[in-house]
Amino acid sequence: MHTRRWAGAVIALTLIAAACGDDEGSSDATTAPEGTTAPEATTAPEATEGETDSDGITIRWRTRPDNDAEAAVYASIGDGIDEANGDAFSLSYEPGNNEGSPYQDQLVTEIGNGTAPDVFWIPGTDIARFQSEGLILDLAPLASAESFDTSEFYPEPMYHLTYDPEAGAPGDKLWGLPRDVSTFALYLNNDLIAEAGADDPRALAEAGEWDWAAFEDVITKVTALGGENKGFAMNSWWANYGVFMNAAGGGFFNEDRTACGLDTPESIAGLEQIKAIYDGGLAVPFGEDGEPAWKAGTVGAFINGRWATPGARADVGFNWDVVELPKGPSGSQGNWLFWGAYVVNANTEHPEEAWELVKALTTADTQAQISELGANIPSRKSDAAIDAFLGFTPPENNQAFINGLADSPTAEGPLWAGSWPKYDELMNGAVTAVINGERTIEDFQAKICSETAEAFNS
Amino acid sequence: MGLRDRGPRTPRVAVDTGVQLVTAWHLVGVAAGIVSMLLASRSGDDALPAVIKLFMQVFSIAVTVAHLAAAYGTFRRMRRARTVSLVTNYLLFVVSGSALLHQLGAFTGIGKFGTGLNKAFLPFMVIVVGLLWVLVAGQLLSKNPLAAGPNGLRRAGWGLAALASVWFVIAADPSGMLSMIGDRITQPLTLGTLAVALCSGAATRFMWQRRVAVRFGTSAAEEQTLSGLAFLSPNLIGFTFFFAGPLLFSLVVSFFEWKTTGTGRSFVGIDNYVRALSLDISSSDVANAGNEVLKPGYQVLMHLDWFGQNWVLGARDVEFWISLRNIAIFLVLAVPASVLPALVLSSILASRLPGMKVFRAIYFIPSVAGVIGVAIIWGQLFQSTVGWINYLILRAGEILPFVDPPAEGHPWVSSNSTALLSMVVVFAWMNFGFNTVLYLAGHQSIPKELYEAADIDGANVWQVFRRITVPQLRNTTFYVLITTSILALQLFDIVWILSTPEPGGPNNATTTPVLALYEEAFQGNNQGYASALAWVLFLIIFGFTFAQFRQQKDGATSGGVS
Known part of the structure; x- marks a missing residue:
């Protein structure tokens, strides 16, 4: 019995050892992220911690893809860079969570434990937070050593990525390179709009008549269809109501982003416009996720970014398209320029290799590959990449996103002079209270900047 | 042998x-x-x-x-x-x-295990089949040790498992790991x-x-103690390293300003606790005064009108105080909603009516369902425009003449007035099934003679339930109340999913203490302050549970059941 037990134990250990015997470091022996359809023969390497392959250094990198297909494309891009790179260093790609804040939460935890990847993507609003904590590397010395040209990227993200907190202005810093950009557009249910007898927003935009009045007319007519139908839907995320404030000529901050700008007459005008839409019953209730209702075919126009396109292509069964945002009193759409950047972990042991990877991930060729998937707009002002983006249909009117870019959008930006998460929390609560009728606009205007002052003291 | x-x-x-x-x-x-x-x-x-x-x-x-x-x-x-x-x-x-x-x-490298197993999944399954044969043969041999068939089956099972093991090793290819171990062991x-x-x-x-x-x-005696400790040691060591250790560590951290990212820490004594619990009250001439009437650093928590005088109650951490208010309301609503239906339902399911076993299984299903999946489905049900709950209410209004249908669907989770109530519904739905099972177990211990005596005495159903079932289930009720209350006080996941994209929304209507401390730790980067909040919550739960224990003890001392 003793012998059998020992033999059993040895066999079990052997099997476990065999099962653990994945040949790490070889890209052909690894698997794609779960649930992805990886392009042929290109699959994501397994995530491993701080390992080195037999040839040298392994750089770990991570993005937050918007869907599994995008994760597979990033994996294949990583493999392509790995292959082109030769023996200099190997890559290990770790796709992050698809949605929600746990991506950053996990990252923060890993940084605290010293197990974060060498290169990772973070949203533009987090750049200041990560920089002020000393979590990301200033790449300026590496970039200037080879005269790296950042002028090909859109200037709005680069403003923040080159921001020098000590000088209080862009300077001789480089916190990363932008992965991609996006703007808002209105996702339209053309069938519902036609049924309501409203004008086609795309035609109105083409004719230069797509403004708040025209927008309100369309959503009013769709709502008048009755039943579950609503003219408009938006999520309760800051960017959605921010569009109206921007389009009215206001904004979240003052000119140099060092103080609250929510109480200006222009910002209040934007807020009044949103409140009028909700008070008029023209929209899916504020706080509800508008996307399921739009996909169910009961909403005329739903505001969202380019990242919603793959979901629309997959799930929508009616005739749909996109149109640029209507122009507000300021003559502008008030659009945002959303962006995120690849940054380098301040504790990386291989900054040069990490920098090489950041550059490789943001080349025009790489961005064109991602653009073909239609999820986001390239962060470089590259015609080839833009063409690849425009060629991805439906939606037919991809130009709406590009028009948003050309309309001087406000860059989704970090708060260098305070805490953006705190500001967002305080602002969002107050705006929600106004829209839901629990607080008057007058009270909001009188107190909001003193209420949010805490964020600038953080 | x-x-x-x-x-x-x-x-x-x-x-x-x-x-x-x-x-x-x-x-x-x-x-x-x-x-x-x-x-x-x-x-x-x-x-x-x-x-x-x-x-x-x-x-x-x-x-x-x-x-x-x-x-x-x-x-x-x-x-x-x-x-x-x-x-x-x-x-x-x-x-x-x-x-x-x-x-x-x-x-x-634990992920490698899954990868290797995936590559050699077929031989792994053959090994399992071989071992199953051995198991079955063992069962048969225990009845008839000399039977030829089971002996053959056992030998075949071992043989199959052995061959498949070789196949497994070849398929999984351990060379990579052996090479890695070779590198590291030197x-x-x-x-x-x-x-x-x-x-x-x-x-x-x-x-x-x-x-x-x-x-x-x-x-x-020493030998027995050592043996006992040896048997307990896996659990003791696990408890010490993975529970007691981190718990004490978090207590230490709570006295520091400690960044989650590990980028800074400084001792602040009890400042974190003071910040969490600080309140300020001030009178005001106007009804809706703002932060300016409070001490610096305080924000308005609520406005009060006492005896014709306007008062402003402020806190340094408004969100935490709101979360305490929310969780108190949630506790008051969710615990009865999870316990009372379970008590009634268990009395019905304990009867010997046909089909009761099926219903017992059905009611238990929510307890074994994943909370994330459940919350997502409830989120869809609660949707104001395309959700089933509003759809049914509106249809009921069309079909039933005495129901006045609302003009449009109610925004259940996005309205301040019903958001927390929606969480209560989901929580109760998820937990009452498990509580029912606990009560069913309690029913087994009630002497049947009590019911027979009641029957002879002519007691009706309500009297039997009130005078026999409820008192006899007193200990079960105590356990159910304790565990459900603790679960309620630690509410997090349901809120996290249902209130997306603004966890705790609308406007903090569903913020809970655990959610507040999570956000403080991972989004605010304040591990020290988050730990202090966790300990405040711990003390609240401990105090609440202790009070329930005392009440139970007093009840038992004073005769307990009525």
């Missing part, structure tokens, strides 16, 4: 020689502990980070003292020395074994850890022997 007497065996190591070796090993341990202490205390460029340094210093001192005590005791053959030596060596074996596994990449630190693990393991094995116990004059 295990009980067969193999006859006297010559000890491979004479007891005294073995004890001398163990003593020598402990002296080595003393020396190693001192060296480790000196290395941990070094300053300059090679200095360790403060926390690791402190941990290493404490660990080294503990190792040195334990080894010193064990060495002295074993040298003098003191009675307690065997226990000290065993505990020291056993713990050292666990620590060094874990460190060795870490150095070999066993923990961080590193000096790994070799040193391996040596410590082997020596401490061997010393434990030797000192555990009966003849050594006799040599040290260990009493039977």
Whole structure:
């Protein structure tokens, strides 16, 4: 019995050892992220911690893809860079969570434990937070050593990525390179709009008549269809109501982003416009996720970014398209320029290799590959990449996103002079209270900047 | 075979020689502990980070003292020395074994196991089938040990499993891991850890022997205590390292301003607790005054109108106080909603009506469903425009003449007035099934004679329920109340999913203490303050549970049931 037990134990250990015997470091022996359809023969390497392959250094990198297909494309891009790179260093790609804040939460935890990847993507609003904590590397010395040209990227993200907190202005810093950009557009249910007898927003935009009045007319007519139908839907995320404030000529901050700008007459005008839409019953209730209702075919126009396109292509069964945002009193759409950047972990042991990877991930060729998937707009002002983006249909009117870019959008930006998460929390609560009728606009205007002052003291 | 007497065996190591070796090993341990202490205390460029340094210093001192005590005791053959030596060596074996596994990449490379298993999944399943054959044959042989068929099945099962094991090894290809182990095992630190693990393991094995116990004059009671501790040790060690340790660590952290990212920490005493619990109240001439009437750093928590005077109540951490208010309301609503239906339902399910077993299973399903999936589905049900709940309400209004249908669907989770109530519904739905099962178990212990007597006395259903079932289930009710209350006070996941994209929304209507501390830790980067909030919550839960225990005890003392 003793012998059998020992033999059993040895066999079990052997099997476990065999099962653990994945040949790490070889890209052909690894698997794609779960649930992805990886392009042929290109699959994501397994995530491993701080390992080195037999040839040298392994750089770990991570993005937050918007869907599994995008994760597979990033994996294949990583493999392509790995292959082109030769023996200099190997890559290990770790796709992050698809949605929600746990991506950053996990990252923060890993940084605290010293197990974060060498290169990772973070949203533009987090750049200041990560920089002020000393979590990301200033790449300026590496970039200037080879005269790296950042002028090909859109200037709005680069403003923040080159921001020098000590000088209080862009300077001789480089916190990363932008992965991609996006703007808002209105996702339209053309069938519902036609049924309501409203004008086609795309035609109105083409004719230069797509403004708040025209927008309100369309959503009013769709709502008048009755039943579950609503003219408009938006999520309760800051960017959605921010569009109206921007389009009215206001904004979240003052000119140099060092103080609250929510109480200006222009910002209040934007807020009044949103409140009028909700008070008029023209929209899916504020706080509800508008996307399921739009996909169910009961909403005329739903505001969202380019990242919603793959979901629309997959799930929508009616005739749909996109149109640029209507122009507000300021003559502008008030659009945002959303962006995120690849940054380098301040504790990386291989900054040069990490920098090489950041550059490789943001080349025009790489961005064109991602653009073909239609999820986001390239962060470089590259015609080839833009063409690849425009060629991805439906939606037919991809130009709406590009028009948003050309309309001087406000860059989704970090708060260098305070805490953006705190500001967002305080602002969002107050705006929600106004829209839901629990607080008057007058009270909001009188107190909001003193209420949010805490964020600038953080 | 295990009980067969193999006859006297010559000890491979004479007891005294073995004890001398163990003593020598402990002296080595003393020396190693001192060296480790000196290395941990070094300053300059090679200095360790403060926390690791402190941990290493404490660990080294503990190792040195334990080894010193064990060495002295074993040298003098003191009675307690065997226990000290065993505990020291056993713990050292666990620590060094874990460190060795870490150095070999066993923990961080656990993903490889899944990958390897995936590659060799088919042979793995064949192994399972072979072992199943062996199992079945064993069952059959236990009834008839000489049956030819089961014997053949057993042999075939072993053979199949053996062949499949070879196939498995070939398919999984362990060369990568063997190469990695080969690389790592030759590193000096790994070799040193391996040596410590082997020596401490061997010393434990030797000192555990009966003849050594006799040599040290260990009493039977001590032997039993050691055996008991040995059996408990996996759980004790796990509890210490993965629960008690982190718990105490979080208590320490709560007295620091401690960044989650590890980028800064400074001792602040009880400031975190003061910040969490600070309130300020001020009178005001106007009805809706703002922060300006409060002390600096305070924000308006609520406005009060007492005796014609306007008051403003402020807090330094408004969100935490709102979360306490929310969780109190949630507790009051969710616990009865989870317990009362379970009590009634269990009384029905305990009856011997046909089909009751099916219903018992059905009602238990929500308890085993994943909370994330459940919350997502409820989120869709609650959707104001395309959700089923509003759809049914609107349709009911069309069909039933006495129901006045609303003009449009109610925004259940996005309205301040019903958001928390929606969470209560989901929580109660998820938990009442499990509580029903607990009550069903309680029903089994109620003497049937009580019901028979009640029947003879002519008691009706309500009287039986009120006078027999409820009092007899008193202990079960107590347990159910305690566990459900603790679950309610720790509410997080349902809110996290249902209130997306603004967890805790709308406008903090569903913020809970756990959500507040999570956001503080991971989005606010304040691990120290988040730990303080966690301890405040712990004290609240502890106080609440303690009060319930006292109430239960008082009830039992005063006669308990009515």
